[in-house]
Amino acid sequence: MTRRLFYLNALLLLAILLFGIRLRMLWLDAREREEMVRLNEIKRPVYRVQPPSPQVQAVNAMNYSDVAMRMLFSRDRNPTVVIEVPTPPPPPPMPPFPKSNGVMMWIDPRIILTAHAGEGQKIYKFGDKVGDWEIVKFDSKTITLSWHDKEVTKELAELVDNNPIAAPVQTPAPSSGGGGGVKVVGSGGGTEAKPVGDYGNGTRACAPGDTSPNGTVVDGFKKVVVANPFGVSCHWEPVK
Numbered sequence: 001m002t003r004r005l006f007y008l009n010a011l012l013l014l015a016i017l018l019f020g021i022r023l024r025m026l027w028l029d030a031r032e033r034e035e036m037v038r039l040n041e042i043k044r045p046v047y048r049v050q051p052p053s054p055q056v057q058a059v060n061a062m063n064y065s066d067v068a069m070r071m072l073f074s075r076d077r078n079p080t081v082v083i084e085v086p087t088p089p090p091p092p093p094m095p096p097f098p099k100s101n102g103v104m105m106w107i108d109p110r111i112i113l114t115a116h117a118g119e120g121q122k123i124y125k126f127g128d129k130v131g132d133w134e135i136v137k138f139d140s141k142t143i144t145l146s147w148h149d150k151e152v153t154k155e156l157a158e159l160v161d162n163n164p165i166a167a168p169v170q171t172p173a174p175s176s177g178g179g180g181g182v183k184v185v186g187s188g189g190g191t192e193a194k195p196v197g198d199y200g201n202g203t204r205a206c207a208p209g210d211t212s213p214n215g216t217v218v219d220g221f222k223k224v225v226v227a228n229p230f231g232v233s234c235h236w237e238p239v240k
Helices: 001-039 061-069
Strands: 100-103 109-115 122-124 132-136 141-147 150-155 204-206 221-230 231-238
Touching: none
Parallel strands: none
Antiparallel strands: 100 109, 109 122, 132 141, 141 150, 204 231, 221 231
């Protein structure tokens, strides 16, 4: 018990000693401050204007282009952009021209054409489609056709069908047994005479290889063969 009291007294004495030293230091500082005030020796702080801080520049992407192009982990970064243009497909071949069989330059012009080989003749006007071609215009000597926005002008003499369907044949003389000079063939006859197609005005075209004579009548239609400067035209018209 006595030892504890001794230690406690020693600690209190040490605390009082330290507190006294602190008070003396504060007292000495106060005296020194008063002496400096009396002698006017206090140095007031000098405030200087600081220079303005540098302005932050806006980020420019071009300053980092070299970094982007030298990116080792992205090989697709290349300043040279290669644009691959697909090769256009070759143009389709030009279809064959229709065959010319005559022109009728009346008030409303008409032209007789054969669209494809082996087909019958048909009458066309301006703007009609003949096979893959479209008729733009024509006159007595030339015709202008359009295909895929491309216009081609041809001479009608170049488009004449050199293999006419039938040639004009003299009508045989009438027999004594009566009847006219027209040969009537039934629909079941053995000849190749047969009207095909339809021109739209009641007339029909001649079938390829039709060698029946001019004036032949089949199923109510009469065959008419007309020679023109471009060759021979053939059609069937209703019997009146």
